[in-house]
Amino acid sequence: MSDMIILGTRKGTVIFDRQGAGWLPRPIMHAGIPVCYASRDPRDGTLWASLDHGHWGPKLSRSRDDGGSWEDLSSVKYPKGARYVVKYLPTPDFDPDSPTGQPEYADASVYKIWNIAFGAADQPGRLYAGTIPGGLFVSDDDGDSWQLNRPLWNHESRGGDLFAGDATSENQWNGTPASVDYGVFEPGIHSIVVDPQDKNHIHVAVSTAGVLETSDGGQTWASRNRGMTMDYLPDPEAEWGHDPHFISSCPGQPEHLWQQNHCGVFYSDDAAQNWTKVSRPDAGVHFGFPIAVDDDDGRTAWVVPAQADSERMAIAGGLCVARTTDGGHNWQSFRDGLPQNNAYDIVLRHSLDVAGDTLCFGSTTGNAYLSQDRGETWRCLGNNLPPIYSVRFG
Amino acid sequence: MPGQQFTADLLSKVWLTIMPSVEMTSHLYRFFPQLKNREIIVPAGSVAEIIAAVNEMAPGFNDYVLDEQGSLRRHVMLCINNSVVIDKLKLSDRVHEDGKVYIFQALSGG
Numbered sequence: 001m002s003d004m005i006i007l008g009t010r011k012g013t014v015i016f017d018r019q020g021a022g023w024l025p026r027p028i029m030h031a032g033i034p035v036c037y038a039s040r041d042p043r044d045g046t047l048w049a050s051l052d053h054g055h056w057g058p059k060l061s062r063s064r065d066d067g068g069s070w071e072d073l074s075s076v077k078y079p080k081g082a083r084y085v086v087k088y089l090p091t092p093d094f095d096p097d098s099p100t101g102q103p104e105y106a107d108a109s110v111y112k113i114w115n116i117a118f119g120a121a122d123q124p125g126r127l128y129a130g131t132i133p134g135g136l137f138v139s140d141d142d143g144d145s146w147q148l149n150r151p152l153w154n155h156e157s158r159g160g161d162l163f164a165g166d167a168t169s170e171n172q173w174n175g176t177p178a179s180v181d182y183g184v185f186e187p188g189i190h191s192i193v194v195d196p197q198d199k200n201h202i203h204v205a206v207s208t209a210g211v212l213e214t215s216d217g218g219q220t221w222a223s224r225n226r227g228m229t230m231d232y233l234p235d236p237e238a239e240w241g242h243d244p245h246f247i248s249s250c251p252g253q254p255e256h257l258w259q260q261n262h263c264g265v266f267y268s269d270d271a272a273q274n275w276t277k278v279s280r281p282d283a284g285v286h287f288g289f290p291i292a293v294d295d296d297d298g299r300t301a302w303v304v305p306a307q308a309d310s311e312r313m314a315i316a317g318g319l320c321v322a323r324t325t326d327g328g329h330n331w332q333s334f335r336d337g338l339p340q341n342n343a344y345d346i347v348l349r350h351s352l353d354v355a356g357d358t359l360c361f362g363s364t365t366g367n368a369y370l371s372q373d374r375g376e377t378w379r380c381l382g383n384n385l386p387p388i389y390s391v392r393f394g
Numbered sequence: 395m396p397g398q399q400f401t402a403d404l405l406s407k408v409w410l411t412i413m414p415s416v417e418m419t420s421h422l423y424r425f426f427p428q429l430k431n432r433e434i435i436v437p438a439g440s441v442a443e444i445i446a447a448v449n450e451m452a453p454g455f456n457d458y459v460l461d462e463q464g465s466l467r468r469h470v471m472l473c474i475n476n477s478v479v480i481d482k483l484k485l486s487d488r489v490h491e492d493g494k495v496y497i498f499q500a501l502s503g504g
Binding site for chain 1: 421422425454458459461462463464467468469470499500502
């Protein structure tokens with residue numbers, strides 16, 4: 001049972017503590033600073049927040065005293081020589097051959113630290129961070145220093161080893177709309193799933209490229225997009241170009257992976273070797289951002305459906321949470337306790353979490369809701385919060 | 395000799411008055427309180443050298459105004475006197491002895 005809920009919001013970090021039957025918020029931390037992701041390391045209780053400074057560059061912030069004090073770190077940095085092949089936002093009049101007709105290179109800088117993940121229990125100090133422009137960083141000293149995972153950065157799907165020279169293959173990673181705020185159109189790693197039964201087995205999800213897997217601790221990576229489909233490309237089953245909004249796995253059955261994608265909900269029971277589309281548009285389960293998986297049962301997952309990519313808001317003005325318990329064959333929608341009139345919330349990719357029978361989600365409208373019966377009934381934690389970017393149990 | 399000491403002190407003060415100064419948005423004092431309520435005087439040089447000198451006073455300062463390539467962050471404004479710095483990539487603009495450097499953030503909404 002978790003006793004803490006950590007919200008990353010546009011105006012700082014908000015922590016709710018369980019107090020008897022209720023949850024009480026603490027005064028906001030990192031006041032005024034956008035926090036795009038915040039979570040608690042279950043191994044040692046360290047709290048982490050990713051500060052998305054609009055002006056001063058992304059920082060990680062670390063608290064080793066349960067939020068009493070925070071230490072900001074500027075340690076996630078691309079090494080000298082880290083480059084990427086530039087992408088441009090495709091507009092209706094976009095000419096793929098402009099401006100030069102040749103690959104254009106840029107030196108890499110961290111624009112956003114989008115996700116933080118933790119190593120295994122026997123890897124103290126091991127952390128992972130996913131960034132825009134598409135780098136996976138690894139720390140073995142609890143965040144004091146970070147190393148870029150070069151096999152993923154140098155992957156042939158990105159043009160090969162640009163430390164060594166010019167591109168040797170085509171860059172097939174496209175940008176994420178989330179990067180446009182930084183004046184670029186570059187990919188981002190927003191999901192890092194470490195297999196709790198095999199610390200060398202990791203999945204990452206990239207917007208916009210797809211899912212990749214390593215089974216050797218990050219020395220080699222392979223695409224895991226078989227069965228994925230894209231509605232927005234001429235070849236919906238192309239190997240690259242997918243837009244997973246978030247992936248998550250079942251801790252007790254880590255071969256069960258779930259994906260809320262731009263183009264539907266997808267499920268895999270073989271560690272992403274094959275994906276099956278399990279959307280039910282007729283039941284309102286199709287488009288959305290977050291997905292949460294049960295701790296023990298890999299066939300049980302929850303989503304917060306949204307209308308469509310062109311209407312990123314609750315369906316028909318009413319918030320609901322949908323749950324499947326049979327691997328996506330059937331979905332049940334729950335609305336009890338959620339607003340059903342004039343609600344236009346959108347729940348972003350990191351803003352739904354589950355711990356045992358308890359679920360929590362938050363929206364960019366600043367509403368947070370809690371369920372303690374596996375998503376069937378909900379109650380409000382707050383209506384006047386800042387726009388919520390992440391919700392994690394601690 | 396007393397007269398020589400007097401002259402040295404005077405020269406020192408004169409020298410300080412003709413070294414560049416740095417002023418910055420108060421937002422940065424939140425992260426670097428040691429820079430608050432003090433006059434920041436640094437040797438003349440390039441903008442990169444000016445920022446390096448401030449970084450000596452406040453370790454980590456450069457990571458707030460520069461990216462890992464050493465370029466000015468996209469939403470940071472830096473002026474020398476009344477002119478916006480020209481070379482935002484390598485910060486080679488020269489700050490003369492009587493120059494004043496201003497560091498502030500671009501306007502933002504929300």
